[in-house]
Amino acid sequence: MLARRKATLCLGKFLRFSVCASKSQPEKCFLQLLTPALRRHSSQSGPQHSVAIVGSGPAGYYTAQQLLKGDPGLVVDVYEKLPVPFGLVRYGVAPDHPEVKNVIHTFTQTAQNERCNFLGNIEVGRDVSLQELRNAYSAVILCYGAAEDRTLGVPGEDLPNVISAKSFVGWYNGLPEDKDLPVNLDCESAVVLGHGNVALDVARILLTPINMLEKTDISEHALDCLRRSKVKRVHLVGRRGPLQVAFTIKELREMVKLPGTRPVISPQDVQGLDKIIKDLPRPRRRLTELIHKTGTAVRPGSEEVKEWTLHFCRSPQRILTSAGGDVAGIELVVNRLQGETLESQKAVATDEREILPCGLVLRSIGYKSLPLDPSVPFSKGKNIIDNEDSRVKGEPGLYCTGWIGRGPVGVIADTMNYAFDTGRTVLQDLDNGRVARRELGCRDQLLNKLRSKAVTFEDWEKIDMAEMAAGEKIGKPREKLVNVEEMLQVACR
Incomplete structure (x- = not known):
């Protein structure tokens, strides 16, 4: 298993540069961290556009899957405050339920799509504002879950x-x-x-x-x-x-x-x-x-x-x-x-x-969920974003799904169905002109700003390999890194 992951990572090195290359050579554009196909998207004229997803848990990746399937000209960027993806599948599923975590394989396939990018270690509200995302993307989908008990x-x-x-x-x-x-x-x-x-x-x-x-x-x-x-x-x-x-x-x-x-x-x-x-x-x-x-x-x-x-x-x-x-x-x-x-x-x-x-x-x-930004209408009684069919009320181009949209109920399959519905809603709004499509240039400028902090999916794969190697030494499937700084050090190797 570990050998196969190493081979995959080596192949990934031909496709993308690491974040550390950006840090050591600031003049390089952050787009070099992304796949060649995405760089081609950025240079093409026409109706190429992008969507930002805030949150890399099940709701985030299931929504991304639906968007990528429904529009071949669409680029999806998934933002996550931690350097590692998968949200509650990684941190909420009980360790003695490994079969539930198998859904990570599906999320990985989505993340490795040439039109999908993971931007870990980027917290909305700290490293980038919600308004900046809305200015840079055709649509922004909030699915950051319920962070408080x-x-x-x-x-x-x-x-x-x-x-x-x-x-x-x-x-x-x-x-x-x-x-x-x-x-x-x-x-x-x-x-x-x-x-x-x-x-x-x-x-x-x-x-x-x-x-x-x-x-x-x-x-x-x-x-x-x-x-x-x-x-x-x-x-x-x-x-x-x-x-x-x-x-x-x-x-x-x-x-x-x-x-x-x-x-x-x-x-x-x-x-x-x-x-x-x-x-x-x-x-x-x-x-x-x-x-x-x-x-x-x-x-x-x-x-x-x-x-x-x-x-x-x-x-x-x-x-x-x-x-x-x-x-x-x-x-x-x-x-x-x-x-x-x-x-x-x-x-x-x-x-x-x-x-x-x-x-x-x-x-x-x-x-219960917490408000992300004062500009987003929030129901304190229900502890969810005010929305109708995933569309945030009074905010064209802004959407929500998962627990932040309906509350902390259901299992992963329920989240999947809700996320698929949200993806279809966004695609429909983009097709019928309900929201304006933004050119990729706006998004490219934002990504260049974030280049010094962002962790890519290939960087996550380094962390993944390091954890599996540590687990193998003690007879476990993995031993997770529990310190963000350690994660970043491994990502930058």
Whole structure:
């Protein structure tokens, strides 16, 4: 595998120059960093034009794929604030789910298209303004995702070892901004607040046998911490009932089958589910069947030393602290459900309270997006850009897709479909004159300005090779670089 990647990289050297060449020879035009075909596009007259995509995750590359497929005269530049591409596929997918990351092969094919360029290490708002992009490109598509997690708003949330699941995922996946996250696993019980796939991911990572994790691309600093972990019990707490959980059957099945652990679901919580299962939609029916089966199963005595528990109809009230200022537990309010239909049922607090002792709290109650620029209309209530069919309201030529357009919902397949729709919308607007096409000269001037900082896709391939080589030495598929400066040093070799 590594040998094939080296051959590919050598071929790439004939096609493009590295960023470092630009730094050592400032007089060279940044267009020399791009493919010869793109340089030909720049010198041709006619309707050649370009689109900028902000964000190199699934939404970004699926949109680029659709644009390149639909217009042979179109050039696509993908901007990314990190020196490495692929967003949540690289930093959000659990390390024990390598099959989900296979989509990177598709993204790589798109990135290697002669009309597609990756501009890593370029942050919009820091290195280039949104207005500069809009002046240089026929269209700009925002798909930078949801960068912040939702908070609980309860007393004690600022205690040490009360951590967002987003940061915890970034920590074990090697996201540079989370590599130094202070995680203390010197406790027997942890509480995960949330019943989504991310909640099950972090619970599974806490409980998975180390010998299984050692074969993944989990970051070594996290693996060292997990080796010393004393966590034996994980409580997964949700505010509504078993019919409203947001995780999928695949994730639940993995938890049920996790070696060395036992699942705990109160029979009382699943009582009566068997009578309504047949009337549920198929995906929900299969999931509910597994929840019911797990809750009613008679389990013989076993040697499992770890366990995980699903708690339903509970909401956090406050995080309890010990005399030394550490997390000691969490106080929960017991909810009852109100509403005529399953989808509309809401959790209403009762006067009943419970306390779960724990030393670690992970909140996994959702993500939210942040505004990129004051000029972009933003819905603070929904935490998305105000848009209609991906078109940003009142801003011709500006579009959005992915989580920034609809919110943090769905899986990669949902993002793909949304991104494809966005791509078709942009192509339609370019064809019918709804937005003006800009000549490539404007874009070329901007790229020359950014030449000293930008990381190309070929530079990323150097990082990719270095990570795989480091992983190979310790029996892992890769060991990610977790420091941006190290990434840039490797890219400039």
